[in-house]
Amino acid sequence: MCPAVLDAPTLESLIAAAVAAPSVHNTQPWRFRLDPDTGTVVIRAGPERTLRLLDPGCRAIHVSVGCAVFNLRVAAAHFGWEPVTRLLPCPDRPDVLATVRLAGCARPSSPAGLYEAVWRRHSSRFPFSGRPLPATVLNDLAEAALAEGGRMRLSTPPETDRILRITWEAEHRNASDADRAAESRHRVQGPPRAAPGVPPAALGPPDFPDPLPMRDFGAHRHPAVLAARPHERRPTIALLSTAHDRRTDWLRAGQALECVLLVAAAHGVRSSLLHQALEWPDLRRRLASPDADQHGHVQMVVRLGYGPEAPWPPRRTARDVLAEDE
Structure with a gap:
């Protein structure tokens, strides 16, 4: 069933899933804004979170934001929307890296089945068992x-x-x-x-x-x-x-x-x-x-x-990364 409206709790759930994504040095270099007229989430890079020496070309920031975009798509499909994604949609706004529009009902091909894994996935620096992957x-x-x-x-x-x-x-x-x-x-x-x-x-x-x-x-x-x-x-x-x-x-x-x-x-x-x-x-x-x-x-x-579970790195809340305006 298609959701009728995007309410505040669901929006927070969508953004929480996005910020659960991995990022270089856990910098979480993203900002989100909802355009309520089009039902579009705008994802911008957070310049204050760049790594001047380790990532001068911002390649890792783009990869990190791409991870967040995928999580947002997974969450959108989980809640019933078809996520329509555009990358670098504003040539005159290089800080706008992507938009995800919540359009219609999610199709069977949407990545909804991975929603639970969003909350289980995090990096482990600990030793693994050495058991080969099937x-x-x-x-x-x-x-x-x-x-x-x-x-x-x-x-x-x-x-x-x-x-x-x-x-x-x-x-x-x-x-x-x-x-x-x-x-x-x-x-x-x-x-x-x-x-x-x-x-x-x-x-x-x-x-x-x-x-x-x-x-x-x-x-x-x-x-x-x-x-x-x-x-x-x-x-x-x-x-x-x-x-x-x-x-x-x-x-x-x-x-x-x-x-x-x-x-x-x-x-x-x-x-x-x-x-x-x-x-x-x-x-x-x-x-x-x-x-x-x-x-x-x-x-x-x-x-x-295969190995032990590692500590969950801290994450900013949805309210920390949601901007109300430009």
């Missing part, structure tokens, strides 16, 4: 990415080693750069800070050696030696890529990424994002496979597996 699950994840204009493929064991070496190099660069380290350190939430950030409990036990190149938000635990043995004997690493590398592709990559993560969560699969190498142009290029058949632009490195 082929059926991997196929579902690849199809999820493809449905949203992306491509997700599992790396081979030699390629996994290469990707992890590149990511370690990026992590070493980040930890060795005082300004970048300070920018990362600023994103760790600690009392009495109320702003969104990465909760310290999500970083893992302080004495546990970093077996994978997880970001050292403290940038002080092991500044000299970053190499360590893997959490899992053979981590499951996937690359999410797009054919092109424009702003629209970044937004599509975010939607594809979140679709993959929600499908993974629905299957009980944990995930974490290895973004460090993507913050260095030369290392990002090296992430792409040398195989001529694998050309594309890598948008995210995703670690997948």
Whole structure:
């Protein structure tokens, strides 16, 4: 049944689902506004939440907003609307990244079935069991990415080693750069800070050696030696890529990424994002496979597996991110 009106509680539920999306450093770089005349939610970038050094081109912000757009689409379909999405709809307003119009009744193809996974999905930096993912699950994840204009493929064991070496190099660069380290350190939430950030409990036990190149938000635990043995004997690493590398592709990559993560969560699969190498142009290029058949632009490195639930990162409320006017 199609909903008759969009009331305030439902609007808050839609926006709460959107802000449950992952974002680089949990910056939550988005603002939302409802146009009541057209039933359209306008999503803008929050310039005050950009990462000047880690994301100077705002690629990661676009990917983050794309994740929020997908969650909004999922929630809209769950409540009965057909979400009609436009990317970069205002050429004269570059801060307007997307609009989602709540139009008519949701079609069977709308992503309504993932709504419960929105609230279960969050990144886990903790060790995974090493149990391999079934082929059926991997196929579902690849199809999820493809449905949203992306491509997700599992790396081979030699390629996994290469990707992890590149990511370690990026992590070493980040930890060795005082300004970048300070920018990362600023994103760790600690009392009495109320702003969104990465909760310290999500970083893992302080004495546990970093077996994978997880970001050292403290940038002080092991500044000299970053190499360590893997959490899992053979981590499951996937690359999410797009054919092109424009702003629209970044937004599509975010939607594809979140679709993959929600499908993974629905299957009980944990995930974490290895973004460090993507913050260095030369290392990002090296992430792409040398195989001529694998050309594309890598948008995210995703670690997948089975493991314990991690703490839920803090989120801004719907009222915090809803703007009443322009």
